[in-house]
Amino acid sequence: MALRSVSRRLGSRILNHRSFVASLHSHATSFGFQEVKEEDKSKLVGNVFTNVASSYDIMNDVMSGGLHRLWKERLVGKLSPFAGMKHLDVAGGTGDVAFRIYDAIYSVKRRALQKVDEASLEETQIYVCDINPNMLNVGKQRAAERGLRDNKSLVWVEGNAEALSFDNNSMDGYTIAFGIRNVTHIEKALAEAYRVLKRGGRFLCLELSHVDIPIFKNLYDLYSFQVIPHLGELIAGDKESYQYLVESVRRFPPQEKFASMIADAGFEKVEYENLVGGVVAIHSGIKL
Amino acid sequence: MYRTAAKRLLGGGGAFTATRLLRFPKLRSTIIPSYYTSGLCTSSVGGNAESPMGGNQSVNPNQSGHTASSSSTSTGEGPRRDESRKPRAEFQEEQARVLSASLRHVPRLGWTEEAMMAGSRDVGVSPSIVGSFSRKEAALVEFFMDECLQLLMDKIDSGLDLQNLIPSARIAKLIRIRLEMQLPYMSKWPQALSIQAHPLNVATSFKQRAMLVDEVWHAVGDGASDLDWYVKRTILGGVYSTTEIYMLTDDSLEHRDTWAFLDDRVKDAFDLKKSIQEAKYFAQDIGAGVGKSVQGLMNGVMQTMSRRSGGSTF
Numbered sequence: 001m002a003l004r005s006v007s008r009r010l011g012s013r014i015l016n017h018r019s020f021v022a023s024l025h026s027h028a029t030s031f032g033f034q035e036v037k038e039e040d041k042s043k044l045v046g047n048v049f050t051n052v053a054s055s056y057d058i059m060n061d062v063m064s065g066g067l068h069r070l071w072k073e074r075l076v077g078k079l080s081p082f083a084g085m086k087h088l089d090v091a092g093g094t095g096d097v098a099f100r101i102y103d104a105i106y107s108v109k110r111r112a113l114q115k116v117d118e119a120s121l122e123e124t125q126i127y128v129c130d131i132n133p134n135m136l137n138v139g140k141q142r143a144a145e146r147g148l149r150d151n152k153s154l155v156w157v158e159g160n161a162e163a164l165s166f167d168n169n170s171m172d173g174y175t176i177a178f179g180i181r182n183v184t185h186i187e188k189a190l191a192e193a194y195r196v197l198k199r200g201g202r203f204l205c206l207e208l209s210h211v212d213i214p215i216f217k218n219l220y221d222l223y224s225f226q227v228i229p230h231l232g233e234l235i236a237g238d239k240e241s242y243q244y245l246v247e248s249v250r251r252f253p254p255q256e257k258f259a260s261m262i263a264d265a266g267f268e269k270v271e272y273e274n275l276v277g278g279v280v281a282i283h284s285g286i287k288l
Numbered sequence: 289m290y291r292t293a294a295k296r297l298l299g300g301g302g303a304f305t306a307t308r309l310l311r312f313p314k315l316r317s318t319i320i321p322s323y324y325t326s327g328l329c330t331s332s333v334g335g336n337a338e339s340p341m342g343g344n345q346s347v348n349p350n351q352s353g354h355t356a357s358s359s360s361t362s363t364g365e366g367p368r369r370d371e372s373r374k375p376r377a378e379f380q381e382e383q384a385r386v387l388s389a390s391l392r393h394v395p396r397l398g399w400t401e402e403a404m405m406a407g408s409r410d411v412g413v414s415p416s417i418v419g420s421f422s423r424k425e426a427a428l429v430e431f432f433m434d435e436c437l438q439l440l441m442d443k444i445d446s447g448l449d450l451q452n453l454i455p456s457a458r459i460a461k462l463i464r465i466r467l468e469m470q471l472p473y474m475s476k477w478p479q480a481l482s483i484q485a486h487p488l489n490v491a492t493s494f495k496q497r498a499m500l501v502d503e504v505w506h507a508v509g510d511g512a513s514d515l516d517w518y519v520k521r522t523i524l525g526g527v528y529s530t531t532e533i534y535m536l537t538d539d540s541l542e543h544r545d546t547w548a549f550l551d552d553r554v555k556d557a558f559d560l561k562k563s564i565q566e567a568k569y570f571a572q573d574i575g576a577g578v579g580k581s582v583q584g585l586m587n588g589v590m591q592t593m594s595r596r597s598g599g600s601t602f
Contacts, residue, residue, distance in 0.1 A: 078419070079416075079419055080401070080416075080418065080419030080424075082401070082405060082415055082416075082418075082419075085415070085416065172414045172415065172416040173416050197414075198414040198416075199412070199413050199414060200382070200408060200413030200414035200415070200416055200417035201414045201416050201417075202416045202417070202419060202420060268378055268379045269379040269420060284420070286379065286416075286417060286420055288378055288379060288382055288413075
């Protein structure tokens, strides 16, 4: 890390390695297609999500045609939650992924099929961490609607993905769904993920990603730039936030690059799976 | 991949074991006697399997010489090449360790994720890792099948007294040794069979059984590689499977009934072979006989026609 900051200060572009590193960081200073200072990015992102918090879920449904539910199901399926696990869902403000994990662990059908130790069920802890308190409030509200307001297993924590307040080697699983592109320094978030995971713990990231299929790509671009901001205007009353959203997707590293970033953070068996031709990708890694 | 072909091409059992080792390198080092590790070191194919292990794991002393050389080459080249290979091997090793520890829990918990999670806790790894195994329970079963095959190969190579037996007795003995390895898991074996029969897993389990059958025939001393090869292996595969299933419901003392069943089936197979041989000869004889009479008939017809038409020569 120190070496990278030195190279940036010197502005050296002699070695390919250095310019590769510099291009990794270029995302950090982008706010959609605008260039902003790093300090400003988190504030701007904060504003976006404060504005959209209340209609976040509805907009997700409308934009993805309900598909986002399937994507999250797939994510949780891949995770294979088990009773007694300590799980951290980062940027999971409204609790979509956390609720699914909770259901997966506590479902009666699963408990009937497998021999689940009731005591270990008690130990299950699902932490939902989000930088934005408005999003967390929406999540807590939804928990209350499900009757999980006072449930000990779900813990709502306000925190920053780049500086988590959890101990080293404390989590069995870490998920981040549609959150990592909003982080200012992706490498820091990945490093934090690596830190808090136990040995054998899994990192899973669900994120909008790059489409390469020729004609489909054009259709997707058309949909993203022409339709979504107007939907944002219509439903959430906020066109700029959704313009930011689609732009940030384009600026995010493509699948292979992101996979290499994950591997650089120290994870093993780094893989990714494209859903809907690359519109969404699930990256996974294991800490060993 | 099959032993006979591999032996012909590379003139040693080392290649076969090297490709197998690539899948579960770390574990082999704990089970294999010194014979195998030296075989691995000397074979050329083994080179790929060595470098990831040489990098950071401390393995048994036989390989230490090779380790030193491979680590010196790895520091010479850029770190990226080895980095990309080392992580894969580490995960494979971890997986092998977890699966090996899980086998202890199988008689109690079955071939399930619970057993694997218990195994992972034994090894000191978070149970989350089980979520990353492809086709979870199948991974455990396949690991067990591989391990049994490896054990069988070890036993064969460390010297079984096979020379004094006729082929059918040799086959029976080898299959018996292999099936006895499954005895500790007998209570849960039907579950393992159903997992192997699942459409997603059929391909791998078929391949493992094919390797097993090939190994047995090879040990018995069959080096044939023509059409007969397939017939022999198919028949032996059938014998093995039926005996395996018979064993599931056998309550007799020390599974005596199973071994009697096995001997009968092997005898049938050999009788079948003899019967097919006899049938072939019989068909040849008939063919010859019929051919002669047809030929005689044709000659007669020709002569008559030539006489009738006035003796022009043919």
